[in-house]
Amino acid sequence: MSAQPHVHDHDAPEGLLSVEEARERVLSRVQPLSPLQLPLTDAFGCVAAEDVLATHDLPEFASSAMDGFAVRASDVAGATPAHPRELKIVGRALIGHEPEGTVGAGETMHIATGAPVPAGADVVVPIENADVDGDELVRLLDGPAPGTHVRPRGEDVHEGDVLIPSGKRLGAPELGLLANAGHPTPLVHPRPRVVVLSTGDELVPPTETPAFGQVRDANSFTIFGALREMGAMPVMAGIVRDDVESLRDTIFNFEIQADAFISSGGVSVGERDVVKAAFFRRGDVDFYKVAMQPGMPQGFGHVENKPYFGLPGNPVSVFVSLEVFVRPAILKMMGRRHLFRPEVTARLTEEVRGPRGKLQFARVEVRHEKDRWSATPTGARGSNLISTVARANGLAMIPAGTESAPAGSSVQVMLFRSSED
Ligand code: AMP
Numbered sequence: 308m309s310a311q312p313h314v315h316d317h318d319a320p321e322g323l324l325s326v327e328e329a330r331e332r333v334l335s336r337v338q339p340l341s342p343l344q345l346p347l348t349d350a351f352g353c354v355a356a357e358d359v360l361a362t363h364d365l366p367e368f369a370s371s372a373m374d375g376f377a378v379r380a381s382d383v384a385g386a387t388p389a390h391p392r393e394l395k396i397v398g399r400a401l402i403g404h405e406p407e408g409t410v411g412a413g414e415t416m417h418i419a420t421g422a423p424v425p426a427g428a429d430v431v432v433p434i435e436n437a438d439v440d441g442d443e444l445v446r447l448l449d450g451p452a453p454g455t456h457v458r459p460r461g462e463d464v465h466e467g468d469v470l471i472p473s474g475k476r477l478g479a480p481e482l483g484l485l486a487n488a489g490h491p492t493p494l495v496h497p498r499p500r501v502v503v504l505s506t507g508d509e510l511v512p513p514t515e516t517p518a519f520g521q522v523r524d525a526n527s528f529t530i531f532g533a534l535r536e537m538g539a540m541p542v543m544a545g546i547v548r549d550d551v552e553s554l555r556d557t558i559f560n561f562e563i564q565a566d567a568f569i570s571s572g573g574v575s576v577g578e579r580d581v582v583k584a585a586f587f588r589r590g591d592v593d594f595y596k597v598a599m600q601p602g603m604p605q606g607f608g609h610v611e612n613k614p615y616f617g618l619p620g621n622p623v624s625v626f627v628s629l630e631v632f633v634r635p636a637i638l639k640m641m642g643r644r645h646l647f648r649p650e651v652t653a654r655l656t657e658e659v660r661g662p663r664g665k666l667q668f669a670r671v672e673v674r675h676e677k678d679r680w681s682a683t684p685t686g687a688r689g690s691n692l693i694s695t696v697a698r699a700n701g702l703a704m705i706p707a708g709t710e711s712a713p714a715g716s717s718v719q720v721m722l723f724r725s726s727e728d
């Protein structure tokens with residue numbers, strides 16, 4: 308909030324960075340966090356920082372795929388219900404145990420699904436094809452080829468194989484594979500802990516009833532949700548008054564817990580704009596204007612060597628800034644390779660008017676209709692109109708210089724969630 312009224316020429320391109328330049332400025336100044344060995348449950352969603360190699364074969368032992376009898380294939384070759392082979396039962400191969408004894412010629416062992424196949428046996432005859440006669444004898448009615456119903460050692464993975472390549476994100480199947488292969492603490496890029504704070508004398512928490520003129524803090528929660536969606540760990544530092552000392556105190560109190568900071572508000576031109584007043588003179592954070600609407604004023608730099616994102620205050624500007632600048636940067640810190648949202652080309656169902664000289668991010672609802680995408684604006688352009696974001700699933704990019712994108716024209720749309728959600 309600025310005390311002095313000031314005039315913005317919202318259409319002036321001079322002195323503005325392009326969105327690409329501003330994004331490059333941010334991305335070139337953030338690096339992946341140093342890798343850590345994390346337990347699997349913490350490593351979920353993180354990116355592997357090295358190739359993970361198999362230290363042994365998987366499965367580690369040959370096991371039975373059926374309940375039945377482990378035998379030598381040569382002993383049952385040609386067996387049929389009319390011409391069964393009678394074998395002597397010499398034991399039981401139990402799941403979870405090394406078999407006691409071996410299977411010799413004319414012998415067999417009971418075997419359970421998943422139990423190690425005893426030495427000597429090379430095939431399992433399922434229980435359905437067995438006619439058990441007391442404790443010691445069985446007649447087998449089928450003579451499968453060697454290897455039938457046996458899961459061989461190393462069938463899945465060989466020792467030395469790459470289980471997980473460096474750069475791969477650990478999802479559900481990767482966690483299972485690493486656990487199974489005996490890698491309980493993979494080396495990954497950790498999730499950044501990001502301190503989130505809102506600046507503004509007018510703000511109250513959403514749990515309070517605002518006095519006239521006060522505003523419930525929206526931005527901390529938008530930022531929280533965006534960070535969670537990225538896989539980062541928000542640390543909520545709350546509301547900070549428009550007071551340089553309070554802001555600095557909060558930042559330095561939380562610094563120990565942080566890999567990055569995001570504040571909203573207080574980055575415009577006024578001397579009273581608190582983020583600017585706190586960090587501009589120190590030279591840690593640059594404040595600049597980007598040729599975009601919403602989201603023109605931006606601050607970015609480093610405080611205590613940690614990235615600091617000074618976002619504008621208006622709630623829609625916050626959302627767009629998160630999508631355009633913060634998300635790619637946080638993903639880069641997490642070692643992710645694909646930093647940008649998917650885009651589709653869609654047909655506008657209504658005219659969108661744009662500011663001259665700025666790239667407009669228009670909130671739209673994108674739908675897939677027959678074999679093409681349509682985009683319908685969810686409301687007016689004002690950067691305070693937060694419900695227009697909640698109704699949208701995409702940001703249509705109306706290029707600088709386009710004052711009117713008429714109904715029926717094609718636009719590029721960044722999809723920030725699937726249309727079903
Ligand atoms: P500022 O950039 O601090 O001047 O804020 C611009 C506008 O955004 C003002 O109308 C603020 O009241 C509003 N605003 C700033 N921060 C928040 C917030 N956390 N939640 C909702 N509105 C905010």
Ligand code: MG
Nearest residue numbers: 308507572573
């Ligand atoms: Mg403010």
